[in-house]
Amino acid sequence: MERESSDEVIVVGGGIAGLTTAVVLAESGRRVRVWTREPAERTTSAVAGGLWWPYRIEPEPLVGAWALESLVVYEELADRPEETGVRLVEGVHEGTRLDGLGDWAGRVPGLRTVADGLAARVPVIDMPVHLAWLRERFAKAGGTVEVREVTDLAAVPARAVVNCTGLGARALVPDPGVRPVRGQLVVVENPGITTWYTSVAHSSDTSTYFIPQPDGLLLGGTAEEDAWSLEPDPAIAAGIVARCAAVRPEIAGARVLAHRVGLRPARHAVRLERQALPGGRTLVHNYGHGGAGITVAWGCAREAAGLAGV
Structure with a gap:
C-alpha cells in the first residue's frame, strides 16, 4: 500500500x-x-x-x-x-421544440426556431x-x-x-x-457536408445524426439500453448509413472509413x-x-x- x-x-x-x-x-x-x-x-x-x-x-x-x-x-x-x-x-436538431426543453435552452446563444426544428452554432x-x-x-x-x-x-x-x-x-x-446505453457510429469520407444534423426520439433505440469532424463525417446512431457488445453490427451500420442518406443523399456513396462502438454510462x-x-x-x-x-x-x-x- x-x-x-x-x-x-x-x-x-x-x-x-x-x-x-x-x-x-x-x-x-x-x-x-x-x-x-x-x-x-x-x-x-x-x-x-x-x-x-x-x-x-x-x-x-x-x-x-x-x-x-x-x-x-x-x-x-x-x-x-x-x-x-x-x-x-452550425446545425439543426430536427423535430426539437424550444418549449420542450428546460430554461437552459433560452440561454444558448443563437439558438433559434426554424421550420424543421431548432438551429444553433x-x-x-x-x-x-x-x-x-x-x-x-x-x-x-x-x-x-x-x-x-x-x-x-x-x-x-x-x-x-x-x-x-x-x-x-x-x-x-x-x-x-x-447501465450501458450502446452507441454505434459509422465514419465515412466527408462528401462536403459542413453542418451537423440530428433527429432523435428519446424513446427509440435508433436515431439519425451526422457530425463533420476533421477525420471524416460521423454518422449515427443507436441507443440500445443494457447492451454490452463493443463489436460493430454490420446490419446496424447499414441502417445508420441509410437513415443519414435519406437526409443527405450524397452520404450514400461515401467511402466507409471506420466503425465505432461506445457504451454510454446511463x-x-x-x-x-x-x-x-x-x-x-x-x-x-x-x-x-x-x-x-x-x-x-x-x-x-x-x-x-x-x-x-x-
Missing part, C-alpha cells in the same frame, strides 16, 4: 470527466494523480460524436446549469481548434485531439496519469478521491443503477456528491453522465473539485 499524501487528490477514471476534473483540481494548486484502467484514447469518451448538447442525462435543471457552464469554456477553446479540437459549427469536439490536449494541460499543471486498475475506492491512498469511472462505477462502487440521475471515508478522508462521486459527458464536463468538474475541498 502506498503512503497517503495529506494534500493529494487521486482521480479515478481517465475519460472526459476524469481528465477535466483533474485539470480543474491541478490548476487550483492541488497535487493530483489520475489512475485509469485504460488510456484516454481507449475510453468511451474517445469514440463519442462530440456534439455539445444535453442527451440522455438527468436531472435537467442541474444538467442545464452544468452544460451552460461548459459551453462558455468550449466557446473560448474554439478560438484554437487545431490545438484543443473544439470548433463552433454550438461546439463540436474532435475527441481524440481534445483528450490529448486535456492530458497535456493536466501535465503542465503538474499532474500525472497512471494506468492502473482500482478495485476498492476506499483503499486509494489519498485524502481526497474523485470517482469518475463512468460505466465502471457499476461494479466498483458498486452501483447497479449505472443512470437515473448524475451522481455528483461527497461521501465520507474512514480517517476523515473524502470520496467524491462524479459519474452517470449518460450521453452528455462532454456537454457537462466543465460544470461537473468544478462542482466535484469544490466537493473535494478546492
Whole structure:
C-alpha cells in the first residue's frame, strides 16, 4: 500500500470527466494523480460524436446549469481548434421544440426556431485531439496519469478521491443503477457536408445524426439500453448509413472509413456528491453522465473539485 499524501487528490477514471476534473483540481494548486484502467484514447469518451448538447442525462435543471457552464469554456477553446479540437459549427436538431426543453435552452446563444426544428452554432469536439490536449494541460499543471486498475475506492491512498469511472462505477462502487446505453457510429469520407444534423426520439433505440469532424463525417446512431457488445453490427451500420442518406443523399456513396462502438454510462440521475471515508478522508462521486459527458464536463468538474475541498 502506498503512503497517503495529506494534500493529494487521486482521480479515478481517465475519460472526459476524469481528465477535466483533474485539470480543474491541478490548476487550483492541488497535487493530483489520475489512475485509469485504460488510456484516454481507449475510453468511451474517445469514440463519442462530440456534439455539445444535453442527451440522455438527468436531472435537467442541474444538467442545464452544468452544460451552460461548459459551453462558455468550449466557446473560448474554439478560438484554437487545431490545438484543443473544439470548433463552433452550425446545425439543426430536427423535430426539437424550444418549449420542450428546460430554461437552459433560452440561454444558448443563437439558438433559434426554424421550420424543421431548432438551429444553433454550438461546439463540436474532435475527441481524440481534445483528450490529448486535456492530458497535456493536466501535465503542465503538474499532474500525472497512471494506468492502473482500482478495485476498492476506499483503499486509494489519498485524502481526497474523485470517482469518475463512468460505466465502471457499476461494479466498483458498486452501483447497479449505472447501465450501458450502446452507441454505434459509422465514419465515412466527408462528401462536403459542413453542418451537423440530428433527429432523435428519446424513446427509440435508433436515431439519425451526422457530425463533420476533421477525420471524416460521423454518422449515427443507436441507443440500445443494457447492451454490452463493443463489436460493430454490420446490419446496424447499414441502417445508420441509410437513415443519414435519406437526409443527405450524397452520404450514400461515401467511402466507409471506420466503425465505432461506445457504451454510454446511463443512470437515473448524475451522481455528483461527497461521501465520507474512514480517517476523515473524502470520496467524491462524479459519474452517470449518460450521453452528455462532454456537454457537462466543465460544470461537473468544478462542482466535484469544490466537493473535494478546492
